Amino acid sequence: MAKILVVDDSRLISHVAKTILTQRGHEIILAQDGLEGLEAAKSQQPDLILLDLIMPVMDGYQMCQNLKEEDSTKEIPVIMLTSKAEPVDKVKGLELGALDYVTKPFDESELVTRVNIQLRLRQLYEALQKKNRQLQNLANRDGLTDLYNHRYFHDQLSKDFLRAQRYHESLSCILLDIDYFKKFNDTYGHQTGDIVLKTLGQLIKDSIRDSDFAARYGGEEFAIILYYTDKPDAVHVAERLRHMVEHCEIPDKDNLLHFTISLGIATFPDERIHNYKQIVECADKALYQAKGNGRNRVECY
Numbered sequence: 001m002a003k004i005l006v007v008d009d010s011r012l013i014s015h016v017a018k019t020i021l022t023q024r025g026h027e028i029i030l031a032q033d034g035l036e037g038l039e040a041a042k043s044q045q046p047d048l049i050l051l052d053l054i055m056p057v058m059d060g061y062q063m064c065q066n067l068k069e070e071d072s073t074k075e076i077p078v079i080m081l082t083s084k085a086e087p088v089d090k091v092k093g094l095e096l097g098a099l100d101y102v103t104k105p106f107d108e109s110e111l112v113t114r115v116n117i118q119l120r121l122r123q124l125y126e127a128l129q130k131k132n133r134q135l136q137n138l139a140n141r142d143g144l145t146d147l148y149n150h151r152y153f154h155d156q157l158s159k160d161f162l163r164a165q166r167y168h169e170s171l172s173c174i175l176l177d178i179d180y181f182k183k184f185n186d187t188y189g190h191q192t193g194d195i196v197l198k199t200l201g202q203l204i205k206d207s208i209r210d211s212d213f214a215a216r217y218g219g220e221e222f223a224i225i226l227y228y229t230d231k232p233d234a235v236h237v238a239e240r241l242r243h244m245v246e247h248c249e250i251p252d253k254d255n256l257l258h259f260t261i262s263l264g265i266a267t268f269p270d271e272r273i274h275n276y277k278q279i280v281e282c283a284d285k286a287l288y289q290a291k292g293n294g295r296n297r298v299e300c301y
């Protein structure tokens with residue numbers, strides 16, 4: 001069952017279309033002119049629009065053009081309704097984005113067939129869109145931790161940094177990595193190492209706001225972007241995460257394993273930071289300092 005918007009100034013035509021399509025199990029919304037039709041299209045988001053071209057107030061050409069200019073309605077398929085009584089320019093309608101036309105008075109099976117074809121195409125199109133989004137999401141994620149990956153982190157940060165610069169917002173970047181991870185892997189094996197990475201990924205997700213952004217930056221290195229966050233607040237987030245990690249226990253055979261992380265923070269605005277690469281570099285320097293100062297600690301650039 002689909003939701004179909006019929007826009008026609010003739011009550012008779014609307015009634016006939018409604019009767020035929022309701023019998024096929026569709027839900028029909030009616031509008032009498034282009035303006036009303038446009039409102040209904042935006043608020044009801046129909047799966048298909050049957051559109052008369054000659055109407056008062058706003059005609060079908062204008063409505064079609066407005067539909068295609070609006071993000072929320074541009075993907076809705078349109079079938080033009082044409083008639084001998086109202087000679088119309090079908091080519092113009094097709095150029096404006098209509099996909100097909102049906103001639104009035106309706107031949108019932110023709111109307112139903114053309115409607116079904118467009119609904120089927122729309123279903124296929126939506127399935128394709130969904131698949132594309134899934135693929136895009138997969139391409140942006142790290143398979144082990146399900147955090148974003150290095151490439152997407154840079155894409156995102158470059159955009160976020162420009163925005164922060166333009167609107168004078170504060171933005172903090174935390175780089176962190178697992179202390180002595182190589183030794184950990186050598187001692188307990190890579191499988192356990194992977195569990196540690198996954199666990200840390202989850203702890204990072206738990207410790208930031210939904211609106212913040214976290215990525216697996218490299219092997220055992222992670223990155224977090226905190227929006228609208230100044231240095232003291234970033235330190236607070238970093239310390240809380242460091243503390244959570246320090247107290248986390250990972251069961252391995254008969255043991256409970258512990259691990260720690262070191263964290264470096266850089267915050268914009270800072271007179272030494274003028275682009276997104278510099279904020280990462282500065283956070284990296286702070287991380288290096290945290291390692292040098294004994295690990296399991298937070299340092300600011």
Ligand SMILES: [Mg+2]
Nearest residue numbers: 009052054055
């Ligand atoms: Mg008309």
